[in-house]
Amino acid sequence: xxxxxxxxxxxxxxxxxxxxxxxxxxxxxxxxxxxxxxxxxxxxxxxxxxxxxxxxxxxxxxxxxxxxxxxxxxxxxxxxxxxxxxxxxxxxxxxxxxxxxxxxxxxxxxxxxxxxxxxxxxxxxxxxxxxxxxxxxx
Numbered sequence: 016x017x018x019x020x021x022x023x024x025x026x027x028x029x030x031x032x033x034x035x036x037x038x039x040x041x042x043x044x045x046x047x048x049x050x051x052x053x054x055x056x057x058x059x060x061x062x063x064x065x066x067x068x069x070x071x072x073x074x075x076x077x078x079x080x081x082x083x084x085x086x087x088x089x090x091x092x093x094x095x096x097x098x099x100x101x102x103x104x105x106x107x108x109x110x111x112x113x114x115x116x117x118x119x120x121x122x123x124x125x126x127x128x129x130x131x132x133x134x135x136x137x138x139x140x141x142x143x144x145x146x147x148x149x150x151x152x153x
Contacts, residue, residue, distance in 0.1 A: 018095035025101045030091025031127075031141040033134045037071040039081025040117070040128075050077050056087070057119055057126075068119075068128070083117065086134030088141070090125040101125070105141060112140045 019025050038056065043049070043065040049058060054073035059066045067079075074081040094101050102118055102125060109116050109129070114137050117128040129137045 018093050018098075020095040020098045022098065022100050022104065025092045025094055025098060026104055026144060026147075028092045029105070029141050029145040031138045031145075032089045032091060033138050034087040034089060036087070037131050038068055038085050038087050038128060039071045039074050040083045040085075041067045041069065041074055041079040041081050043067060043079075050079065083128070084131040085117070085128040086131055086137075088127040088129065088134060088137060090127065090141075092125075093123060094120075094125055096120060096122070104144065108140050108144045109137055112136065114140065 019028070045064050047065060049055065049065070050067060050069065050073070054069045054077065055067050056070075057066075057068040069079075069081075071081055071084060090105070092101075102120070105125075105127070106116050106118060109127075114129055114133050116137070119126045119128070127137065
């Protein structure tokens with residue numbers, strides 16, 4: 016499926032999917048050895064060090080301190096990395112509901128990490144956004 020840039024079409028096809036499990040963000044020092052590939056869901060290198068996102072059980076098993084215990088929502092829409100306003104619309108709707116989201120964009124999908132225990136509520140908010148857009152409402 017080709018990546019979509021049109022905001023209305025993107026919002027009408029959000030299809031949020033809550034992933035099983037609990038995830039954490041772990042900070043590693045620059046130059047640290049990365050955890051084994053199957054455990055890591057995301058890696059990002061910053062000047063201060065390396066951030067990895069992984070299942071909380073994997074982090075515990077590997078002896079890594081995790082921050083922001085969260086639930087992971089995959090956005091099913093195939094968004095183009097150049098799409099304007101898509102993530103702003105999603106995170107604004109979540110913010111109105113009092114739900115903070117850490118967002119990661121990848122080539123095929125966008126991913127939201129919300130505080131543990133808020134996954135189902137976040138999915139409901141996103142489904143409401145999708146329903147309004149599919150019905151042609153703002």
